[in-house]
Amino acid sequence: MPDTTIPNTNDEETSDGLIPVDLNSLKVGRVAPSDGDTVTFTVEGSVDHVDEQEGYAYVKPEKANGKDIPQDDSGNNSEPTEDDLQSKAEQMDQQGNYS
Numbered sequence: 854m855p856d857t858t859i860p861n862t863n864d865e866e867t868s869d870g871l872i873p874v875d876l877n878s879l880k881v882g883r884v885a886p887s888d889g890d891t892v893t894f895t896v897e898g899s900v901d902h903v904d905e906q907e908g909y910a911y912v913k914p915e916k917a918n919g920k921d922i923p924q925d926d927s928g929n930n931s932e933p934t935e936d937d938l939q940s941k942a943e944q945m946d947q948q949g950n951y952s
Contacts, residue, residue, distance in 0.1 A: 872896065872917055872922060873917070873922055873923050874892075874894055874917040874918060874920075874922075875917065875918060875920045878894065878917070878918035878919070878920060879892050879894060879918070894917055894918045895917070895918055895919070896912075896914050896916070896917050897914075897915055897916040897917075897919075898912040898913050898914040898915045898916070899912065899913055899915060900912055900913075901913045
C-alpha cells in the first residue's frame with residue numbers, strides 16, 4: 854500500500870497531529886476503542902491554505918463525526934503584549950517587595 858501521509862509544509866508550529874474525537878462517537882456497539890486500535894471517522898473543516906505546487910490543501914479540522922472539535926484557547930501561540938509583560942513585571946516586583 855502506498856504511503857499517503859500528507860507532508861506538513863506549513864511554517865506555523867503545529868500540535869502533535871492528534872485530533873480530539875468524542876469517545877462515544879467512536880464506540881462500536883457499546884465498546885470504546887483502546888490505545889492502538891484503528892478507528893474510522895469523518896472530519897469536517899475549513900481550508901487554511903492551498904499549496905498548488907505540492908498539490909495539497911491544508912485543512913483546519915472543526916468537526917469529527919459531526920461533533921465540534923475542542924479548540925486550544927490557551928493563547929500559547931500568541932506573543933504576550935507589552936501590557937501583559939508590564940503587568941507580569943509589576944506582579945513579580947510586588948512578590949519580591951521591590952515596589
